[in-house]
Amino acid sequence: MKILVFVKQVPDTEALVEALDDSSLKVEEKFEMSFFDTLAVEEALRLKEKHGGTVTAVTVGPERAGEVLRTCLALGADSVFRIWDEALAPVVTDVFTDSLSVARVLAAVAKHLGFDLILCGKQALDDDAAAVGVMTAALLEIPFVTAVTSVKAEEGSIRVKQKRDGAEREIKCELPALLSAEKGLNEPRQPQVMKVMKAARAKIDAMDLAALKIQADAIISTVKPVSFTVPDKARSISIIEGEPADAAAELVRRLREERQAL
Amino acid sequence: MPDKLYVIVESNGGEIRSVSREVLSAARGIAGELGLTAAAVATNADAASEAAKYVTHVVHLTNAGLIPTPLPEDAAVVLAGSSPLARDLLPYLAAASAGCYLGDCTALRVEAGVLVAERPMLGGKAAGTFAFEPDRPIVVSVRAHVFAASDPPGVSGEIIEQAAVESKGIEVLSSDRAAEDRRVDVTEGDIVVAGGRGLKSADNFAVLEELAGTLANATGGAVAVGASRAVVDAKWRPYEEQVGKSGKSVAPKLYFAVGISGQIHHILGIDRAQVVVAINSDPDAPIFKYADYGIVGDALQVIPALTEAIKSA
Ligand SMILES: Cc1cc2nc3c(=O)[nH]c(=O)nc-3n(C[C@H](O)[C@H](O)[C@H](O)COP(=O)(O)OP(=O)(O)OC[C@H]3O[C@@H](n4cnc5c(N)ncnc54)[C@H](O)[C@@H]3O)c2cc1C
Numbered sequence: 334m335k336i337l338v339f340v341k342q343v344p345d346t347e348a349l350v351e352a353l354d355d356s357s358l359k360v361e362e363k364f365e366m367s368f369f370d371t372l373a374v375e376e377a378l379r380l381k382e383k384h385g386g387t388v389t390a391v392t393v394g395p396e397r398a399g400e401v402l403r404t405c406l407a408l409g410a411d412s413v414f415r416i417w418d419e420a421l422a423p424v425v426t427d428v429f430t431d432s433l434s435v436a437r438v439l440a441a442v443a444k445h446l447g448f449d450l451i452l453c454g455k456q457a458l459d460d461d462a463a464a465v466g467v468m469t470a471a472l473l474e475i476p477f478v479t480a481v482t483s484v485k486a487e488e489g490s491i492r493v494k495q496k497r498d499g500a501e502r503e504i505k506c507e508l509p510a511l512l513s514a515e516k517g518l519n520e521p522r523q524p525q526v527m528k529v530m531k532a533a534r535a536k537i538d539a540m541d542l543a544a545l546k547i548q549a550d551a552i553i554s555t556v557k558p559v560s561f562t563v564p565d566k567a568r569s570i571s572i573i574e575g576e577p578a579d580a581a582a583e584l585v586r587r588l589r590e591e592r593q594a595l
Numbered sequence: 596m597p598d599k600l601y602v603i604v605e606s607n608g609g610e611i612r613s614v615s616r617e618v619l620s621a622a623r624g625i626a627g628e629l630g631l632t633a634a635a636v637a638t639n640a641d642a643a644s645e646a647a648k649y650v651t652h653v654v655h656l657t658n659a660g661l662i663p664t665p666l667p668e669d670a671a672v673v674l675a676g677s678s679p680l681a682r683d684l685l686p687y688l689a690a691a692s693a694g695c696y697l698g699d700c701t702a703l704r705v706e707a708g709v710l711v712a713e714r715p716m717l718g719g720k721a722a723g724t725f726a727f728e729p730d731r732p733i734v735v736s737v738r739a740h741v742f743a744a745s746d747p748p749g750v751s752g753e754i755i756e757q758a759a760v761e762s763k764g765i766e767v768l769s770s771d772r773a774a775e776d777r778r779v780d781v782t783e784g785d786i787v788v789a790g791g792r793g794l795k796s797a798d799n800f801a802v803l804e805e806l807a808g809t810l811a812n813a814t815g816g817a818v819a820v821g822a823s824r825a826v827v828d829a830k831w832r833p834y835e836e837q838v839g840k841s842g843k844s845v846a847p848k849l850y851f852a853v854g855i856s857g858q859i860h861h862i863l864g865i866d867r868a869q870v871v872v873a874i875n876s877d878p879d880a881p882i883f884k885y886a887d888y889g890i891v892g893d894a895l896q897v898i899p900a901l902t903e904a905i906k907s908a
Pocket of ligand 1: 346790791792793794822823824825826837838839840841842843853854855856857858859860861864874875876877880892893894895
C-alpha cells in the first residue's frame with residue numbers, strides 16, 4: 334500500500350505569542366510536529382509494517398519545516414517531500430495558513446506521487462482549522478473520513494471507527510481515500526537512536542510549484558487575518574468564605590443578583 | 596448572480612440543534628445587510644420545517660449522507676453552527692467551489708458592506724479578525740452562543756426536497772448510539788459543570804451530574820457536564836466532554852470548574868465563558884486567577900451544598 338502522510342510544523346504549545354501592534358504578531362521560535370499528525374505518521378508506519386508498502390511524508394512550509402520531515406524519517410518513513418515556493422509565502426505565514434491554497438498544493442503532490450491512502454491529523458494545533466485534509470479529499474474527489482479512532486486495512490478498502498455526537502460509527506471506505514487521525518488512534522513510538530542520527534544527515538528534498546505543475550495564480554489568499562489581539566484571560570476573583578452550606582448559598586445569591594446567571 | 600445566504604440547519608435526535616437555531620436567528624439580519632436573501636439547507640424533515648419558520652426558501656436534503664452536497668448555485672454565503680458535520684461539510688463545499696472557508700468563528704458581522712469574522716489563532720493564544728477574498732462564495736461556521744436564539748419571525752417558507760449527491764466509496768456499517776447520546780453537548784450548554792482530578796474518582800462525578808440536573812430544572816436551560824484532560828486521560832469521562840486546548844472551546848453563560856487546577860491548556864477552552872466559578876481545595880490553584888467567583892474547599896462537600904442551595908433558593 335502506498336501511503337502519504339501530511340504533516341505540519343506548528344509553534345510549540347509552550348511558545349509565547351506577543352502582539353507587536355494590532356496588525357502584527359510575534360511567535361517565539363520553538364516548533365514541533367502538530368500532535369494529531371504524529372498519530373497519522375504512527376498509523377501509516379503500522380499499516381506498512383502489517384501490509385507492506387511505503388510511507389511518504391509531505392509538508393508545505395519554509396526551510397525550518399524540514400525538521401518535522403526529519404522526525405518522520407527517524408520514525409521510519411521511506412521518503413519525505415517539502416514543498417515551498419515564494420508564491421506560498423503570503424498564504425503560509427508564521428501565524429496563519431490559507432487552507433485552500435495548501436490543499437491545492439497537497440492535492441497536486443498526491444497526484445504527482447500517486448497513493449492508495451492519505452493520512453493526516455484531524456486538525457493542526459495552531460489554527461485548529463481541520464480544513465486542509467477535507468479540502469484535499471474534495472479536490473482529489475476521493476472518499477474521506479475525519480477523526481478516526483481505529484483503522485483496519487482490507488483488500489481494496491479500509492475499515493475505520495469514528496466517534497461523533499456520542500455515537501460510534503464503523504465505516505467502510507474504498508481506496509484511494511483520506512483519513513484524519515483523532516486522539517486515541519494509537520500511541521506514537523519513539524524514534525530509534527540510530528535512525529535519528531541517520532535522519533539528521535539526510536538531505537530533505539524540496540519541490541517548488543513548477544515541479545508540481547501548479548500555476549502561481551492557483552495560489553490565492555481566500556481568507557486573510559487583518560488584525561490581531563492577544564487577549565488577557567485573567568479575571569478578578571471574589572472568594573466566597575464560610576462553611577460549605579453558607580458559602581454555597583451566598584454563591585447562588587451573588588450569581589443571581591450580580592450576574593443574572595441563575 | 597449568487598444572491599442567497601444559506602444556513603445549514605441540523606437536528607440531533609429530532610430537535611433542531613441549538614446552534615443551528617442561533618444561526619437561523621441571525622441569518623436574516625446579516626443577509627439584509629449584505630443585500631442577500633436568507634435561505635436554508637436542512638439535513639432532515641424536522642430541521643426543514645423548523646427552518647421554514649425563519650426563512651422563505653428551504654432546501655430539504657433527503658438522504659443527506661456522509662457528505663458530497665454541491666453548494667447551491669445561487670449561494671453567496673453559507674453559514675452553519677459549529678458541529679462535527681459542519682467540520683466535514685463546509686471545507687468540502689468551499690474547496691469544491693473555490694470558496695473562502697473559515698470555521699468555528701467567535702464573531703461574524705458586516706462592516707462596510709462585507710463580512711468579517713473573528714476567530715482564535717495559534718492555539719487560542721491570539722485572536723484574529725479575518726477578511727474574505729471578494730467575489731467568491733464565503734463558507735463560515737460560528738460557534739455556539741455567538742448569536743442569540745430568537746423566536747421565529749412567523750414566516751412560512753417554502754420547502755423544496757432535493758436528493759443529496761451520493762457519497763461515493765463510503766458505507767456506514769454500524770452506528771452505536773452510546774447511552775449518553777441525548778446529553779447536551781458541552782459546547783451547547785448554557786451552563787457547564789466541569790470536573791477535574793480533584794473529584795478523586797469517576798464515581799464522584801455523580802455529584803456533578805446531580806448539580807447539572809438540578810441546575811437544568813432550576814433554570815430550564817441546557818446544562819452540560821465537562822471534564823479536564825486529566826480525567827479524560829484517566830478514562831473517568833469521555834473525550835467528548837474535554838474542555839480546553841485539545842478538547843472543546845466553550846462559551847456558556849456560567850462555567851463551574853470543580854477540582855480543576857486551571858492550567859493554561861484548560862483556560863484556553865473557557866475564556867469566552869461569561870462567568871466562571873472555581874471550586875478548589877488549594878487556595879493557590881491557578882484557576883482562581885481565571886475565575887470570577889471562588890470557593891476554597893473540598894468539592895465533595897461544596898458541590899452537594901450547592902445543589903441543596905439551588906434547590907432551596
Ligand atoms: C498540548 C497540551 C494540551 C492540553 N490540552 C488540555 C485540554 O484540552 N484540557 C485540559 O483540561 N487540559 C489540557 N492539558 C493538560 C493540562 O496542562 C493539565 O494537565 C490538566 O488540565 C490538569 O487537569 P486537572 O486540573 O483535572 O488536574 P490537576 O492539575 O491534577 O488538578 C487537580 C486540582 O484539583 C484540586 N483538588 C484536589 N482535591 C480536591 C478536592 N477534594 N476538592 C477540590 N479540589 C481538589 C487540586 O488542588 C488541583 O488544583 C493539555 C496539556 C498539553 C501539554
